[in-house]
Structures are given as structure tokens and as C-alpha cells.
Amino acid sequence: MNSIKLNIQETYIKEYLALQKRSDGRGLTGFRDASLNINSIHTADGSSVIKIGNTAVVCGIKAELGIPKAESPDVGYLLVNVELPSLCYKKIRPGIPCDEAMETTSFLNEVCNNCKILDLQQLCICVDKLVWILSCDIYCLNYDGSVLDACFVALLSALQTVKLPEVKYDKETDEINVIEDYKFLKLNCLPVASTFGVFNDKYILADPTEEEEQLCISKFSVVTDGNLLFSLHKPGGNYIKDNQIQNCVKYAKIRAKTVHELIKSVQ
Amino acid sequence: MLSMEFNNVVLPSNDVSHIILKGDICKKNEKIIGPGLKIVDNKIFVCNSGVLKCKDEKLFWVEYRKKKYSPAKDDIVIGIVAAKTSEMYKVDIGASELATLPYLAFTNATKKNRPDIKLGNVIAAKIKMATPYMESEISCVEYANSIILGQLENGFLITVNLNYALQLRKSNSKLLYHLGQFVPYEIVIGANGKIWIKSASVRTTIAIGNVILKAEHLKEEDIPLLIKNFNKSLNV
Amino acid sequence: MNEEFLKCRLGFIGNSDGSAYVSQCKTTVAVSVVGPFEPKSSKCLYDRGTVDVTFRRKTGSITVHDKMLEGIMQSTCEEALIVEQYPRTSIAVTVQEMQDRGNLLATCLNASCLALMDSGISMHHLFAAISCAITDSEEIILNPDELQINSSVAYFTLVFSSSESRQLLTSHTTGKFSHSIYLQCMDKCFAATREVFSFYENMIKKQLIYC
Numbered sequence: 001m002n003s004i005k006l007n008i009q010e011t012y013i014k015e016y017l018a019l020q021k022r023s024d025g026r027g028l029t030g031f032r033d034a035s036l037n038i039n040s041i042h043t044a045d046g047s048s049v050i051k052i053g054n055t056a057v058v059c060g061i062k063a064e065l066g067i068p069k070a071e072s073p074d075v076g077y078l079l080v081n082v083e084l085p086s087l088c089y090k091k092i093r094p095g096i097p098c099d100e101a102m103e104t105t106s107f108l109n110e111v112c113n114n115c116k117i118l119d120l121q122q123l124c125i126c127v128d129k130l131v132w133i134l135s136c137d138i139y140c141l142n143y144d145g146s147v148l149d150a151c152f153v154a155l156l157s158a159l160q161t162v163k164l165p166e167v168k169y170d171k172e173t174d175e176i177n178v179i180e181d182y183k184f185l186k187l188n189c190l191p192v193a194s195t196f197g198v199f200n201d202k203y204i205l206a207d208p209t210e211e212e213e214q215l216c217i218s219k220f221s222v223v224t225d226g227n228l229l230f231s232l233h234k235p236g237g238n239y240i241k242d243n244q245i246q247n248c249v250k251y252a253k254i255r256a257k258t259v260h261e262l263i264k265s266v267q
Numbered sequence: 268m269l270s271m272e273f274n275n276v277v278l279p280s281n282d283v284s285h286i287i288l289k290g291d292i293c294k295k296n297e298k299i300i301g302p303g304l305k306i307v308d309n310k311i312f313v314c315n316s317g318v319l320k321c322k323d324e325k326l327f328w329v330e331y332r333k334k335k336y337s338p339a340k341d342d343i344v345i346g347i348v349a350a351k352t353s354e355m356y357k358v359d360i361g362a363s364e365l366a367t368l369p370y371l372a373f374t375n376a377t378k379k380n381r382p383d384i385k386l387g388n389v390i391a392a393k394i395k396m397a398t399p400y401m402e403s404e405i406s407c408v409e410y411a412n413s414i415i416l417g418q419l420e421n422g423f424l425i426t427v428n429l430n431y432a433l434q435l436r437k438s439n440s441k442l443l444y445h446l447g448q449f450v451p452y453e454i455v456i457g458a459n460g461k462i463w464i465k466s467a468s469v470r471t472t473i474a475i476g477n478v479i480l481k482a483e484h485l486k487e488e489d490i491p492l493l494i495k496n497f498n499k500s501l502n503v
Numbered sequence: 504m505n506e507e508f509l510k511c512r513l514g515f516i517g518n519s520d521g522s523a524y525v526s527q528c529k530t531t532v533a534v535s536v537v538g539p540f541e542p543k544s545s546k547c548l549y550d551r552g553t554v555d556v557t558f559r560r561k562t563g564s565i566t567v568h569d570k571m572l573e574g575i576m577q578s579t580c581e582e583a584l585i586v587e588q589y590p591r592t593s594i595a596v597t598v599q600e601m602q603d604r605g606n607l608l609a610t611c612l613n614a615s616c617l618a619l620m621d622s623g624i625s626m627h628h629l630f631a632a633i634s635c636a637i638t639d640s641e642e643i644i645l646n647p648d649e650l651q652i653n654s655s656v657a658y659f660t661l662v663f664s665s666s667e668s669r670q671l672l673t674s675h676t677t678g679k680f681s682h683s684i685y686l687q688c689m690d691k692c693f694a695a696t697r698e699v700f701s702f703y704e705n706m707i708k709k710q711l712i713y714c
Contacts, residue, residue: 003550099574106571114677218582231676232685235571236578236662239670242689249682276708278700279583279620280628280665305585305625314585314625316707332710333623334520335539363592364541399590400549 010215017203024053024209029251031194031207032146034259036153036266038161046162050154053209054144059136059154061162065176066133068124076123076131080108082138082151089143089210104148107233108138108155111223115230116188118159126169130176134162145209146195148221156190157263189225192259194252196220198240206251220245222252226260273321277313277329284311286319287327303329333429336361336459338397343414344405345424345457348388356384358392361426361459364402368392372406373417382407382418389419389463391455419455422465423472431483432460442482445494446475450501474501508646509613509702513621513710521622525614528646529604532611534618539592552589554581556596558611561603572608573598579662579673580615585625594624605649608660608675609634613699617706629665630672631699633692634658637680643688645695656680661692665700669693 013023020028032053041047044060051057068075084101086094112118123132136158138151163182169175197208197216205212213219218237223230229249234240277283287298288311300306303315304327313319317331336344338360346358349365357365368390373382384390392405393416407416427435435443436456443454452466452475462479466472478497482490509527516522521536539552546553556577558569565573580596596618598611612632619626636647636655644651652658657678664670671689 099570102567102570103574106567110568110571110677115679218578228679229676229682229685230679232674233676234671234674235575236580236673237582239664239666239672242669242671242686245671246682276704276711278629278665278704278707279626282667303625314627315623316620316626316629316703318711330711331623332514332621335623337539363539363589399588399592 006215009211013199013212013215017199022205022212028203029206029247031255031258032209034153034262036157036262038157038266045164046158046160048154048157048161050150050157052146052150052153052207054142055147055150056141057138057147057150057154058141059138059151059158061134061136061158063162063164064133064135065125065130065167068128068131070128073128074124075120077133078112078118078120078123078136079133080112080136080138080155081105082108082140084140084143084147088140092143103235104151107148107231108151111152111191111193111230112155115191115223115225117156117191118185118187122186123164125167126171129171130167130169132164134159143210145211145213146207149193149195149207152191152193152223153259153263156187156192157266159185159187160263160267189228190256190260190263191223191225191230192252192256193221193223193231194248194255196222196248196251198238198244201239201241201244204244204248206255220248222248224249224252224256226253226256273319275319276317277319278316279312279314281313282310283313283319284309287311287321297325299326301326301328303331330430334460335363336429337399338362338366338394338403339458340394340397342394342397342458343391343416343455344394344459345389345391345419345455345461345463346405346459347424348384348386348390351386358390358405360392360403360405360457361461362403366392366394366403366405368405368407372404372408374407374409384418389422389424391416391419391457391463414455419463419465422453422463423469423476425462425464425476425480427460427462427480427483429458429460432456432458432462435462435479441487442479442490442494445490446478446497449494449498450475471501509699511614511617511702511706513617513706521618521620521624523614523617523621525610525617526602527606527610527613528648529602530606530610531601532607532614533599533601534611534614535597535599536594536615536618536622536624537597538594538622539589539624540595541591542593546593547591550590551586552584552592552594554584554586554594554596556580556598556615559597559599561600572611575608575673575675576611576615579612579630580619582672583616583626583628583630583664584619585627588625605652606634606646606660608632609646612660612662612673617703620703620707621710628670629700629703630662631665631696631703632660632662632673633695633699634660635688635692637678637684637688641684643684643691645691657684659685659688659692661689663693663696 034052038048045063046061049058082104166179166181168177197205198218221233315331317329344360346360349359350357356368395406396404455463512524519535558573609632637657657680660675662673
């Protein structure tokens with residue numbers, strides 16, 4: 001039975017935690033090593049592949065021209081979609097998108113809108129007529145915990161590789177001219193997510209693996225750019241203590257800086 | 268915060284160990300806690316919102332409203348036969364799943380002499396075994412001085428709140444006594460909130476059922492008036 | 504917070520095992536709880552009960568964002584219930600939006616807590632959700648209205664349990680903010696949850712007088 005298996009794992013992991021160690025050799029607040037590769041998909045306008053521990057996520061961005069919404073004629077679109085296919089994790093069934101994929105999609109879109117990651121006005125070509133639509137597709141290749149963290153890094157680094165050409169639009173003739181003068185997008189901020197697993201009221205595990213996520217009583221995600229906070233997301237589960245929140249925020253801010261360095265180093 | 272005392276409202280996560288144990292840990296073995304209370308780490312917590320009750324400084328429980336029946340051993344319940352297999356009946360007693368009633372669990376039943384109960388028939392039975400991990404088992408075997416169990420025929424079944432059913436089962440229920448002074452009737456009240464009524468005519472049976480349903484939210488002093496109206500409606 | 508702010512009717516659906524109709528300011532939701540009942544064998548767990556929360560909009564269909572709210576409600580409800588006491592069963596909670604004028608998530612969570620209390624299912628603790636908005640001048644507004652939410656720089660929904668110590672169960676935030684202001688909001692919201700819990704207590708008192 002499921003509970004017996006969990007019980008054995010829990011006693012095992014508890015012994016490790018008492019020594020301030022985890023089964024893969026990390027300390028309690030250690031994050032897994034990350035490696036990043038950009039522009040790996042040539043058919044996309046911007047792309048990146050990130051691997052944090054065993055969690056692997058690929059992000060591709062396609063830029064298209066479209067007509068803006070009537071209520072906001074001078075802004076373009078940034079559409080983020082996360083897919084967790086059944087190949088990445090045994091518990092995901094093929095077919096309709098699973099709840100977790102939908103929750104992650106919604107969370108990413110919300111944070112992108114809140115912190116204005118991108119000035120959407122720079123995507124406007126002609127008011128009320130033509131704007132850029134950036135569709136960001138994030139695909140999980142291997143699910144080993146903390147997928148949200150990987151999604152954020154993938155999205156940011158992919159956005160930084162997007163080069164948009166200048167487009168001339170003639171209002172009278174509806175003629176579109178693409179000039180081969182590519183420019184990078186300007187990002188306002190670089191939000192980095194850090195997921196923590198609350199094991200019990202004593203231990204907090206940074207960047208939990210899939211196995212640890214199953215044993216943890218709740219998950220807690222901090223999104224920050226190293227200075228301001230963009231989200232403290234805790235979707236239910238067991239309670240978290242005040243000083244645990246403070247520690248999490250502290251570690252998340254340090255993590256944000258290391259991730260920023262990683263993104264800079266590949267450019 | 269609310270003051271925690273007996274006959275007061277308590278909410279889940281309230282720690283009531285200090286008022287139940289009242290400091291004397293040595294007498295802990297003599298105290299019995301009932302529904303709505305649980306023990307975690309030697310402390311007694313409330314887990315249902317309701318009124319904390321106490322009897323003889325010994326029995327403690329929380330009285331709360333509930334609609335879904337959860338089987339308890341030795342309860343008398345009323346059920347409807349929902350399915351038949353080669354060995355047993357499956358009976359709907361209003362719990363989370365169907366209860367099993369073996370063919371042999373009837374008075375005087377043998378392998379050859381099987382009870383003749385069809386799908387949809389109403390039976391009164393006693394719960395023999397109840398655990399959340401298995402289907403509960405019920406039986407219709409009657410013992411000396413037990414109430415009559417088995418199939419209930421030619422009656423009418425109504426469903427009420429569990430708390431109200433328990434209230435009616437108390438021997439001092441005024442309503443049933445007063446009703447009986449006007450018309451003779453038979454009634455079986457199951458602990459699962461199902462009530463079976465039978466009287467001389469269909470008209471009176473339905474009228475009695477309606478009175479019982481109406482009386483749920485009435486105060487004790489309003490009951491005579493209700494019964495007066497009931498008597499009038501019978502004589503029209 | 505006063506009587507005007509929270510209004511509730513318990514047990515308004517006769518056929519479900521527990522129900523609550525809650526309005527908080529101008530936002531109204533209806534919640535019904537059914538169960539514990541026997542689920543499909545694929546959903547059945549042998550050592551615990553499962554909790555299923557369904558969120559419905561007025562229009563019937565829901566978006567990806569609503570799915571996230573549903574997930575938050577589900578894990579908050581599941582943690583509050585003693586699921587080990589109901590093995591091999593399922594508990595269905597249906598949340599129906601009636602009118603949304605801001606603070607929808609907080610209202611939904613409070614309503615589901617009241618409906619679960621009404622159903623008589625055993626619970627570890629109760630929970631209360633409070634929303635607050637932060638203005639440009641770093642002012643904290645508890646239970647903001649729609650206009651205040653739209654003009655705020657950050658908007659939080661925090662859920663605390665009814666235990667005596669401060670236990671944050673759920674946190675959902677939008678907008679930019681600093682850590683110190685978040686801590687201030689936690690203090691204010693925690694103080695406000697006490698009033699919600701006393702409201703819960705009054706509801707139970709009223710309910711028990713009737714029977």
C-alpha cells in the first residue's frame with residue numbers, strides 16, 4: 001500500500017535530516033546544480049533548455065503578427081503555456097492537460113503580468129492594427145520536482161534570446177514590410193522562483209526532488225528578483241511557521257542572484 | 268477566544284484536555300471520550316463543531332449536527348434492499364457504502380429455508396460489524412427481549428436528520444406519545460435517520476409522516492397545537 | 504468587520520450533506536458538500552479519503568486561472584479534514600460563484616469551511632481567509648472592494664488555521680511588494696481572522712438552538 005511505502009521512506013529520510021543531510025548529498029538549504037543552454041531550437045525565435053538536477057524543461061518562443069484587443073490597442077501579447085506530458089512523469093496520464101500543468105500555466109501568466117516582465121508596449125507595431133504575439137511554450141522533459149523553478153529560468157533565458165525584426169506597416173494599403181534589422185527584447189526584471197518543501201515544523205528542504213515532494217506536507221514558492229518579492233505562493237497544505245517564511249525569503253533572494261549570474265554567463 | 272466549558276460551543280482544534288482531565292492525570296483511565304473528540308499527543312482535541320457534553324464526570328462527547336450516517340456497532344437501522352447476490356443481500360442504510368446482510372442472518376433461517384425478500388423491500392436490522400475499512404455487516408437475528416427485526420411491510424418510509432432521529436428515539440419524546448392518543452400506529456426509528464411508519468390507512472400514515480417532519484424545528488410547547496391541526500385534518 | 508460584512512445561511516440545500524450560502528461584502532458564493540460516499544474504484548484510496556473540489560463560474564465553464572483557485576481550495580480543504588477517518592471514500596465539495604465583486608478566493612474558502620462544518624465531517628482545524636490590498640502609499644486595506652483591488656500595487660489572500668498559534672496555511676499574492684510589508688499584512692490579517700472564527704462560532708450557536 002502507498003502509505004506503507006511512504007512510511008518507510010519517511011523514517012529513512014528523517015534519519016538523514018537529523019544529520020542535516022539529504023539523500024542526494026545536499027545540505028537542507030542547498031539547491032541543485034543548474035545548466036542552461038540557449039538557442040537550441042533553430043526553428044523558434046527564441047529558445048532555451050534548462051536542467052536543474054534531473055528536472056529538464058525546454059522553452060520555445062514563436063513570434064507572430066496579430067491584431068490587438070480593442071480594449072488595449074497599443075499592447076502586444078505574451079502568452080505562456082506549460083505542458084507536462086505523460087512522458088515526463090509516471091503519475092501523469094496521457095490525454096487532457098493535468099491540473100498541475102494548468103496551475104503552473106496560470107501561475108506563470110499571473111506573475112508575468114504582475115511584475116511586467118516585458119513592456120508589452122514595445123510589441124506594438126501600429127496602434128489598433130498590428131502587434132507582436134509572443135507564444136511561449138514550455139515543455140517538461142523530465143519531472144523531478146521543482147518544475148516551477150525550471151519553468152521560470154527557461155522562460156527568462158528564452159525571452160532574452162528573442163530577436164524581433166523591425167516591421168513597417170502601411171495604414172492605407174495594409175502592406176507589411178519586414179526590415180532585417182533585428183533587435184533584442186528589453187526585459188524589465190528577472191523574476192526567479194524558488195520552491196521549498198516543508199517537511200515538518202523543523203525542516204525545510206530547498207529545491208525538493210520529486211521523491212521529497214511526495215513526503216513533504218506542503219510546498220512553498222517564492223518568486224523574487226533578488227530585491228522585491230513578486231509572489232509568495234503557498235497552495236494549501238499544512239501550515240508554515242513565521243520564521244520558516246523568513247528563512248525561505250532569505251534563501252530565495254540569494255538563489256535569484258546565482259540564477260541571474262547563470263543566465264548572464266551563457267549570453 | 269471562546270470560553271471552553273461544558274454545554275458551550277466548541278470548534279475543531281480547540282484543546283479541551285484541561286477541562287476534561289481537570290488536572291488529575293491519575294484518573295485518566297476512568298474517563299471515556301466519545302464522538303467529536305480525539306487524542307493527539309496526550310491532549311484531547313475537538314474535531315467537530317458543536318456543543319461539548321458531559322455525563323457523570325466520566326463520559327465526554329461533542330453533540331453536533333450531522334446528515335450522513337456512519338455505522339456504529341449495535342445500532343438499529345432501517346435499510347432498503349438494493350442488490351442480491353448468491354450469498355447475501357446488499358442493503359442501502361444511508362452510509363457511504365452498501366451494507367451486507369447474509370441470507371443466514373435471519374431468525375430461523377437455514378440453508379434450505381431462505382428468507383423471501385425482494386429488491387426494494389424495507390428491512391430493520393442491527394449492525395453486527397462496523398469498521399471504515401470494510402463494508403459493514405448487518406443482521407436480522409432476533410434475541411430474547413430484542414426488538415423485532417426483519418422485513419417491514421405495508422408501511423411508509425421517511426428520512427430525517429440524524430440528530431432528530433436520536434431525539435425521537437428517546438423514551439420521553441412527547442410527539443410520538445401524543446400522536447398515539449389519536450391514532451394507533453406502528454413506528455420504527457432507525458439510528459440512520461430513516462423512519463418507517465404504518466397505520467390503518469394510507470391517509471393517516473402520510474399524515475403522521477408529515478407531522479414528524481414538521482415537528483423537527485418546533486419547540487416543545489408548540490407540539491400540542493401541531494397535533495390539534497393534525498387531528499382536524501384527519502377528520503375532514 | 505461587523506454583521507453587515509459576513510452573512511451566511513447554513514444547510515440551505517436539503518439534499519446535500521452540508522451546505523452554506525455565504526456573502527462577504529457584495530461577493531456571494533454557494534457551497535455544497537456531499538459525502539463521504541463510495542467513489543469510483545480508480546479514485547479509491549485504501550488508507551484515506553479523497554477530497555474533490557469543483558469550482559463553477561456563473562457561466563458554467565471555467566478558465567485556467569479558475570483551475571488554480573480550485574487547486575488552492577482543494578489542498579486547503581483536504582488538509583483541514585481528518586481524511587484518515589474516512590478510508591475508501593470520497594468527499595465532494597462544489598463551490599458555485601453567484602456574484603463576484605472582489606475577494607472571490609477568500610469568500611470561497613470561508614464558505615467551504617462553513618459548509619464542511621455544517622456537514623459534520625471531522626476536521627483537524629478550521630480555516631479563515633482574509634484578503635488585503637496595498638496602495639501606492641504602502642497603506643494596507645483589509646477586505647478591499649473591486650476598485651481598491653484594481654488600483655492597488657499588491658493584493659494578498661492569506662489563510663490561517665484556528666489553532667492558538669499563528670499558522671499560515673495558504674498564501675496567494677499578486678503584484679510587487681517587499682518582505683517587510685508582507686509581514687505587516689500577515690499581522691493584520693491574522694488579527695482579522697479571529698473575528699471570522701467568532702462569526703463561525705455564532706453560526707454554530709444559532710444552528711444548534713434551532714434543533
